[in-house]
Amino acid sequence: MLKTATFQIQTVKTPADNELFLDVPKLIYAGDPHWVQPLRSSIAKNFAPDNPFLQYGKLQQFIALSTGDRPQAIGRIVAAVNNRLIERENQNVGVFGFFECVEDFEVAQALLNAACQWLKEQGMTVARGPIDLSTHNNCLLLIDGFDSEPIMMMPYNPPYYPKFMDKDGWQKAKDAYAYKFGLKQDFPGEFERGYRIASKSGVTFRPMRLKGKEFEEDCIKLYHLFNRAFVNNWSSSPRTEAEFLAEAKELQSIVDPDIFPIAECDGEMVGFFMAIPDYNVPLKQVNGKLDWLGILKLLWYRRKIDRVRVIAFCSLPEYRRKMVPLAVVHLGLQGANKQNKRYEWAELSWVYEDNDASRKLIEAGGAKIYKTYRIYEKAL
Incomplete structure (x- = not known):
């Protein structure tokens, strides 16, 4: 795998590697007043051998480790092939998810490249994400509305993530909105x-x-x-x-x-x-x-x-x-x-930008968009 003077990218192979993978968010969000730490067990179960996803898909975890006497996990990503999604869309689309990274574009780019290379080796022609294995799990990248904490089962990320995606050449696939309204x-x-x-x-x-x-x-x-x-x-x-x-x-x-x-x-x-x-x-x-x-x-x-x-x-x-x-x-x-x-209030989320029927009904009730999310794509 990739190794530079300051970090290296490697696959997750051992239980110890997996613990490092699960630890990454604590570093990324240290001191962030809006982050809500998900239950560690809820993330870990995605990589357990009995995860039903593995009956119709496959995945590969990657971590970025700093070099030096005391290596530290500074980033992570998962590449996945969801055969049900491929059958639904009739194209070889792979997904990436569980992406977290320190504010260093080179590390982010290396992680994204590792995921894309693995997907390409599996025969995928398009990469899409962030999607944690499927859209029934966590998905989307927050691109606007960083001033409040996330509602349950909705994503949250630092403002520099979308900047990294743009810089690495990813294109918008679709935006989604979260609406807020008083009760x-x-x-x-x-x-x-x-x-x-x-x-x-x-x-x-x-x-x-x-x-x-x-x-x-x-x-x-x-x-x-x-x-x-x-x-x-x-x-x-x-x-x-x-x-x-x-x-x-x-x-x-x-x-x-x-x-x-x-x-x-x-x-x-x-x-x-x-x-x-x-x-x-x-x-x-x-x-x-x-x-x-x-x-x-x-x-x-x-x-x-x-x-x-x-x-x-x-x-x-x-x-x-x-x-x-x-x-x-x-x-x-x-x-x-x-x-x-x-x-006191409710969030309605998420609603895709082109879901006109639902958006019309939601807005008729006085709800206003207060967060915007994005899913990206890239040709492999």
């Missing part, structure tokens, strides 16, 4: 009218169920609805039902059913509004570890959660004329404003 306000009457119209047309509404078999039944229905409603999402690769259920169970304990209404018609799930409390508020106090002290901190600081992230809302196409999208938004906002709730 303690009067919302346009169209949303409530949409709810009345949907109800009169035979659509019924209820909260997401969170216990036992009922939770699993709702998740299976959500899985099939996701597959129908978001089948054409850009750069998205399909998940199995087992993968979807595993991801859902990780979030089960933090779901607030008041902000997760579901629409049904004749027993079929036809729409939903999916929002979760921003657990980044307590996670910021945990420092990446849920040991006994971390759990106590999580339980204590979760009482201070005052915001939510709206991940998605949708309905099947044939129910849009019955105003189901407006109805589930109305119910989600109504739930967030119940008397016992502390929610």
Whole structure:
């Protein structure tokens, strides 16, 4: 691998290498008041032998190490081939993700080159990222809106990352936005009218169920609805039902059913509004570890959660004329404003720049763009 007078790039081969890989963000974000350290275990599981991704893809981790008597990990990146994405797009597109780097362009360029070279050796003709294996995981690079901490499951990075990408010749593939809107306000009457119209047309509404078999039944229905409603999402690769259920169970304990209404018609799930409390508020106090002290901190600081992230809302196409999208938004906002709730504002993220239908509905409610993200591409 590459070696210079000040650093070297090498593949991750041993458990010790992997520990260095996982340690990189602590160096990059030391002293950054907005960074929220993700749970170390949630990152490590991506590289475990039992990761379902390895059944249909492959990956390679790289780290940058400083030279000298005490080598230090100063950067990292992962290159990956997601065969489901290749089948979906009918082109040999590889991805890079988990990118972190000190403010040194030569190190960043060397890491990006290592990832691209590996992808090229696998027969890829296009590199795209940052995408952590798939867009169902962490993806996107923050390019505007560095003045606040990220909402749960949204990326955050130093302002110099996009400058490095531009300097290395990467091109914009697509931008995405995060919208912010206050919850303690009067919302346009169209949303409530949409709810009345949907109800009169035979659509019924209820909260997401969170216990036992009922939770699993709702998740299976959500899985099939996701597959129908978001089948054409850009750069998205399909998940199995087992993968979807595993991801859902990780979030089960933090779901607030008041902000997760579901629409049904004749027993079929036809729409939903999916929002979760921003657990980044307590996670910021945990420092990446849920040991006994971390759990106590999580339980204590979760009482201070005052915001939510709206991940998605949708309905099947044939129910849009019955105003189901407006109805589930109305119910989600109504739930967030119940008397016992502390929610002050919400982020709706992410929304691709060319998703005109969703953007129109979001902006009709008074939401404003406050963060911009980007996915890049480069021909190999």
